[in-house]
Amino acid sequence: MERMDRLATLGELSAGIAHEIRNPLAGIKTSAQVLEESFSPGDFRSQLVSRIVKEIDRSNKLLQRFFNFAKPNRPKPGFHSLKNIVDGVFLLLAPRLMKRKIEYSCEIEEGLPNIYIDESQFEQVILNLFLNAYDAMPDGGNLNVKTWYDKSGRVMAEQESKGVVIILISDTGKGISQEKLERIFDPFYTSKSDGVGLGLSISSRLLEENQSKIEVNSVPGEGSAFKIMLPFVQEDRQE
């Protein structure tokens, strides 16, 4: 509950900051773009102005992440193939994983039902988890995805007897200490030198918005495993 309060407060604060910064950014960007058009494309002044615009866009992307955390868009759920979503994210990262000699495996239970979820929000969650695994294995390793349908649904009290689809994403990376595990879903908490600390908090928040949950287990020096639990919804019964 305390964590939720902090999330709410930080979320509102982030949204307020983002709002106050985006307005001046809009003025600077529009002014720069008017100025840019007054120079010929080869003029160094045009190139300088173009850099101003690029830097504004870069800042805005960071703000957008704050926004996503502060107030995720309401989910637009539909029935989707879990395999297609996971495969799509893997294809995006495959060159990076190969370059780092990270072996990837994906085991999808045969006959797994489609999941009822906001596709783009769920893609973002899977992408965040894959990227974390990638960062945890600087010298290569294994990234494994395993999914199955738990008919009992006992892992989510409210889903008992309805069933739960489980996705386990595990890596053989550095692992996370118990002390860090307790804070891992907190906003702005990061152990990476270049991290913002929003990836997992946004993921957790997005899953909550989709009535789903995430848990983590980790052993330092051996690796981490993130377990996502999605409530099963009958495809002929959209809720």
Next chain:
Amino acid sequence: MARRLLIVDDEETLTFSLYQSFILSKKDYEVATASSGEEALDKMSSAPFDLIITDIFMPGISGIDLLKKVKSDYPATEVIVMTAYGSDEKKDEVAGLGAKHYVEKPFEMKAVREMVFNILG
């Protein structure tokens, strides 16, 4: 007769740069700015505009209230709504109130200019 465009925002840098952008576009537009919803309605009552570009969050009359008033009193006037604090809900709300377009700040000026050209010709 020149088409009339009104830009409404309490962010002076943005209204000035948008104003300059349309003046430099060499279109035969009559462009004006207002720094509040109240000032916009005053200007509308003197001579209606064909298009209003308005921010949402402004002191006094908000862009949403301005949109409602314009759509009820000047139905021929089109409205483009811009905001620094966007959401799907807000986008749906302004579309439901009759806004022609919804843009999030900071936007691509060319994209907004295209919207205006398409509406005003």
